[in-house]
Amino acid sequence: MPRTLGLIGSGMIGTSLARLAVAAGIEVVLSNTRGPDSLAGLVAELGGRARAATPEEAAQAGDLVVAAVPLTAFGRLPAAALAGRTVLDTANYYPERDGRVAELEAGDLTSSALLQRHLPGAHVVKAFNTITPHQLFSLARPAGGPDRSALPLAGDDPEAKTAAARLLDVLGYDAVDIGTLADSWRSEPDTPVYIRPYLGEVPALSVEEFLSWTRQTPGIPVPAAQVGKLVDSAVRRRAGEARLPSDA
Ligand SMILES: NC(=O)c1ccc[n+]([C@@H]2O[C@H](COP(=O)([O-])OP(=O)(O)OC[C@H]3O[C@@H](n4cnc5c(N)ncnc54)[C@H](OP(=O)(O)O)[C@@H]3O)[C@@H](O)[C@H]2O)c1
Incomplete structure (x- = not known):
């Protein structure tokens, strides 16, 4: 189990992950664009296992790092500090929010x-992008429970995927490996x-x-079996056609 989870982005998804991590006994280091002081209230609420930083x-600080940011932030992530790290990417592409990205649409x-290209030294794993923040928190269950949910994972580095699956497990989810980052369209909007x-x-x-x-x-x-079937049944469509509010 990771000892420390680094969170870049502490909005809706980042906060749910921080709550789950703290409940599982993992230390969290939260960050955002506005600086650590802006996270003081959340840190106080999360208790002694949480702190805010840049x-x-x-x-x-993170054994694992989650980038819970919009796609527009990819170019501003700290690539040097993330070199060698496993980075879990929660992002989804919505042109109405993120602007049009021709390569994605083609x-x-x-x-x-695209995130992996911005972070060439990191091991990117797509995760936590298929569930809304409240459900991410409310559907978490201990391993082996009859009502345990699964979430898809995709990545190019097998060790990074194993580490990500371990994190999902302690946070309350089974993982379904859906392939490489190129395959990750199967869990996109x-x-x-x-x-x-x-x-x-x-x-x-x-x-x-x-x-x-x-x-x-x-x-x-x-x-997990249902997640597997849903992922297998995906048909590739042009990225960027989904509209909010199916995500936020
Ligand atoms: N909400 C959902 O239902 C949902 C579900 C699954 C996946 N997602 C995806 O997950 C990502 C995050 O979604 P969210 O709903 O959590 O968004 P959000 O509530 O708007 O939070 C975004 C967070 O990212 C931070 N941030 C933005 N640019 C940054 C940068 N350059 N460096 C560090 N932090 C930065 C923001 O900090 P400041 O506030 O200080 O700017 C904020 O803490 C998005 O890509 C979204 O598509 C969302």
């Missing part, structure tokens, strides 16, 4: 392969495994209403 410090690259299976039936809502609705919905467990 993105560089979070990168260096299918030349997946968004996680608008694919069958993406977000909706963990939510059940979603009413038609605006972005704000959707986020508020997800906070009041416990979510539906999605076991």
Whole structure:
């Protein structure tokens, strides 16, 4: 089990991961763009296993590092500090938020392969991108439980994927290896495994209403066999066609 998780990005997904990690006995080092002082309230709430730092410090402190940032931040991540590290990438590409990226839309690259290009020395693993923040927290279960959910993982480095799967396990999830970063389109927005299976039936809502609705919905467990089937049934479409609010 990792002793310390570095978090670059401490918004909705980063905060849920920090809560799960602290509950599992893992130290967390949180960071964002606005500086450690802006995270004082969250650190106080998380307790003695949490501290706030700069993105560089979070990168260096973590046995594993999560980049829970929008795609637009990829170029500003601390590449030197992340060299040699396993970096879990939670990002999803939404042109209406992130701007258009021609290579993604041409299918030349997946968004996680784009991150890998920004971080050539790191081992990028795509993870935690298919579940909304509240459900990530509420669906976590101990290993072996009948209502334990699974999440997809993709990456090019087998050891990094093993380390990521160990983290998922202690945070409350089984892992389903869906292949390399090139294969990770199978868990991108608008694919069958993406977000909706963990939510059940979603009413038609605006972005704000959707986020508020997800906070009041416990979510539906999605076991590993179902994740495998959903991933296998994915059909590749042009990236960037999915629209918010299926993600935020
Ligand atoms: N929300 C969802 O339902 C969901 C589900 C799965 C995956 N995702 C994906 O996960 C990623 C994060 O989503 P989120 O909902 O957690 O976003 P969010 O709430 O907007 O949080 C983004 C975080 O990233 C930080 N950040 C931005 N640029 C940074 C940089 N250059 N260096 C360090 N930190 C930086 C922000 O810091 P400041 O606030 O200080 O700027 C903030 O803490 C996105 O790519 C999203 O597509 C989201």
